[in-house]
Amino acid sequence: MKKQKHRPALVNIWYLLRQAVRQDRTYPLALAAVLAVKLALPVIATLLPTAAVAALTRGGTLGTYLAAIGGLMVLYAGGTFLGVLLEEVLSVKNSVFRTIWGVTAQTKKALTMDYQLLESPEGLQRMETASHAVGGNHVGVEGMLRHLADWLLNLLGMVLYGGLAVALDWRILLVLAAMTAANYAIALWAWRFNMRTKGEADKDLRGQNYFFRLSRNPANGKDIRLYRMEQWIMGAVTACVMRRDSWRRRSFGRRALRSVSDSVFLVLRDLLAYAMLVGSFLAGDIDAAGFTLTIGVISTFTNWLNMFVAASDDWRYETLEVDDFRNFLDQEDIFNHGPGPDVSKVQSPPRVELRDVTFTYPGGEKPVIDHLNLTIRPGEKIALVGLNGAGKTTLVKLLSGLYRPTGGEILVDGVPAADFNAAEYLRLVGTLYQDVKLLPFTVGENVSGAEDYDRERVWACLEKAGLREAVEALPKGLDTSITQRLERDGVDLSGGQQQRLLFARALYKDAPILILDEPTAALDPLAEADLYQKYAQTTGDKTSLFISHRLSSTQFCDRVVYLENGRVAEEGTHRELLERGGKYAELFEIQSSYYKDKTDQEEPS
């Protein structure tokens, strides 16, 4: 496992800023405008009372007094209006950046990266942390960019006002510097505590969220009620919440300490500032207006300082999440995503050869596919059988082009599968996976995999899959959405209908190699028999692989391959294997025993 890469916060913010500018050329303009206005507003706010005091003590007339105040007020009002609008423009830009750049980049990566990496525990972990980094307005990617304006603004403000304060009296700088240092040190201390303990707290948060989702999912509701699980689950939720509460108390306590130190330094600052200014005033060095101005400058500086430390502190958390995000995007693929041999040159149907293929899952002790050799002749129909855990589903993923063997190679028409461009190889195989996953899009889109599709062909495929009538009965036919997840007027299909839809999808793809992984598990006996018959008709001359625990299916295939511990243990036609009386015959015997007449069969004990 590669170590997680960490970059300095400034490197990450520079990266985000570059991406933001690439997305939206006006981003720096908006940022600069916000900074200019937000820097000017406190200056006006400081000048207002100073101007009032100046006019009153320096013997101004009512006219000059009102002109000075009125002018500043108009400026202030205009600045406020502009500031709010500009800030919102920037805020919306930040949100848009998160979804249009961040979430899109993540989605794109998740959709195109090697499936094998995505599915690995490490990949899943990366995916989860990356999701979190673009999961909200105030975390990770967007949070960091949002804080850029704060950070720059307060940095500029600190420099400006610090300079002013120093010009007025350098001793004040000492207090302010001590204040900054203490503030920073305590923030760092609180951060370290957080980093040390965050793992456990995150785990509890994950647990809390898990139970929250779990409780409201109707699919869980039946078991929860039947087994009276509420106390068990409530106990577990409460435990997570209590642990997080105690962690948070400690974390809050540390944050409070920073505020306490602030309070103490503020007193020191005020004492010193007032003592110095009173002295200067009495000595005649400054007048009342100068006095008011300096007090204003010093207290505003403290404001800049606190906000600056807060923004830097937020960055410290956010930059870690941005690291997570970048590490997710930077994952290197192992498949060939560059040019490869021409897929269209592959014959239809092709010959598929597995040569000494081995596959071990990352972190797995022993290979799931173990030096497997198998040649599938062009147009041959193979039935793949074996016990749970024999490696059938892994073999499906290898042949489908989702996994790459850790040893040996797969040849398609003599060309190593690894040489093909990964996406192009995928075009060669149509697979019905065991776990049915339909998209919340329309029926037509689910069958064709595209928004623009040949409606006639979709109907034809639905017909072949035995789903035409059911789709015709739907309110919007092919344009009916599946599930209400995306469209309110979507419909739910039964398990059997979903299975048929997947079959139609595979037919629409019309790939030269067809793989069916347990397509009949959810079907009733009549639908199952129907599928067997259709299978033979519709697969035509394709090279195909059929996997099922219902051994009746093997009779439609040219050859049965019996898999055991990741190797081919037996192969031959159904009849040959029965005659051989090996493991396959035994398995078939077990299943068929129930279907034979009672007279010639013993009841299992």
Next chain:
Amino acid sequence: MKKPDRKEFFRDFQASLQVVSAQMPGLLPVTILKALLNAAYPFVGIILGAQILDRLLAGGEGVMTLVWWMVGLNLALSLAMRLIEPYQENLMCKSDNMTDIAIVKKCLTMDYQQLETQEIMDRKIRAVEGSRISGGGGGTLGFLYDLADALGHGATILYALLTVSRLFVRGTLAPDAPVWVRALNSPWAALGLLAAALGVTAACIPLTRWANREEAKVYEGSIDGNRRFGAFFGLLDYPVGKDLRTYDMSGMVLDKFLRNERAKNSLFRKRYMRLQGIRSMISIVNLATVLLAYAFVGLKAMAGLITVGAVSMQVGAITAFAGAVSQGIELMGKLDLHRKYMKEFAAFLDTPSEKYDGTLPVEKRDDGDYDLEFRDVSFRYPNQDQWSLRHVTCRLPKGQKLAVVGPNGAGKTTFIKLLCRLYDPTEGEILLNGIDIRKYDYGEYLSLLSVVFQDFRIFSMKLGENVAASVDYNSQRVWECLEKAGMRERVERMPDGLETGLFQQKEDGIELSGGEGQKLAIARALYKDAPVVVLDEPTAALDPVSEYEIYSRFGRLVEGKTSVYISHRMSSCRFCDVVFVFDGGTIVQQGSHEALLDQEEGLYAQLWRAQAQYY
């Protein structure tokens, strides 16, 4: 706001406060205290700073005493605030957690039927997630934070008015003072200023209403946008990735996602900018108050009625006042939204059980003599026109094995759901020992049933706990049940045995295959040891050998119990005593396997032949 709305607002608001007080009794007083302290803090500077300025202008006598006072008060106030803050935040988070826990508990215990009812669950989503956007906390927490802020603004307004009240004090006039000075000195002039300030605030009211309407639109829009976003994000779940790659659908997903986001963003941008525009107009209108105040106190100072220090004090107080008013107005809109969501939340928690819950205890018997009977039962799912079950009359064979078969959609699983009282029959009744099952205490009735549903669920907790469905379990019995379900060996090889965590959601646990999960679900049913056992498609994911083991053990597993076995594998009927054949929501055939097979034209024979022909 119309009149009845206002009444409703206060009533709901009070109800929300009661929810909060009930959850965390100390929270409301602490929040009020902190708001008072928080708002007082700037006034120390405003008032004493002015005194200092006056004292300086008067020659500086005793000015440092004032400085010490100011600094001391500031320290005391800020320390008090800092110490209350973590305490308050902690209470707030606790209160928020209690909201979460209350929702979890409600979901776990409400009628199953309600859990599947979209309107009820929508209410919950709106209650919890409705306001959890734009960075604001949702539910109770958001309400509390905004409430605390609103109280703070209220306190600021109060302090400002107290400070401003000094303007009502008449100054000493020179006998030859001009008329305008005399007029300025009158309390009526100060009242006029206040009236003008209130007038400005009143002018904000239509703007505020407009802003509230816009804000509600932004929130509502975000809820739907977030729901759709969630649906797209769900497509990144890795098992979907196989299909997306194989059928080259990534491009379509990405296109649709981007289109969805762009549409959402442009709508959001338009509405949000409008909302912010209105809000900044409100704060600008409020600046008019500040300008008026500057003019008024400036004039007074020039007339020599008040000191320069008093000018800075009054101006400071009125600036604080205007800020508090404009921010307070903004918060009223938010509080109104929170109120609506809190109301939904309360309504969700108060959703009454629609199910009649009887009180009869279930007779405890060792002989398993529980007689279950369906009498003319019909059932329609809520909001459906079609009957899922129609006129079903049958008696579960006591102490025997029953197989239930039939095509997809024939009503087999619905039959079981009614038996478990997850739903009540639309017509007819189900009887236990001659008495309608609705009359029994629901918990007691459920204790009679061990069910392995087709879509059984194993949770991300310890394996042993999953089998016992409880934190406390009898290890020996768990091992026995695992053994019977054919899972013992596998569990023995696991790193922590029964203590092994499952899945990744909560535990850093191990993954189970479909077959292993099924065996674990069977072990759980055995652990419950109820007199009636129901297995819905328990072998669908199992290979022939595991299937054989379950079949051959089945008799022993359910010995002496009434058992129901639903399966598409017709072979399972062979070892059952009675078979019910469902079709179109009714029982079309019943009898022993042999008897049914003899009816050659019957559905059962058809189903059987469809599978048996291949063996």
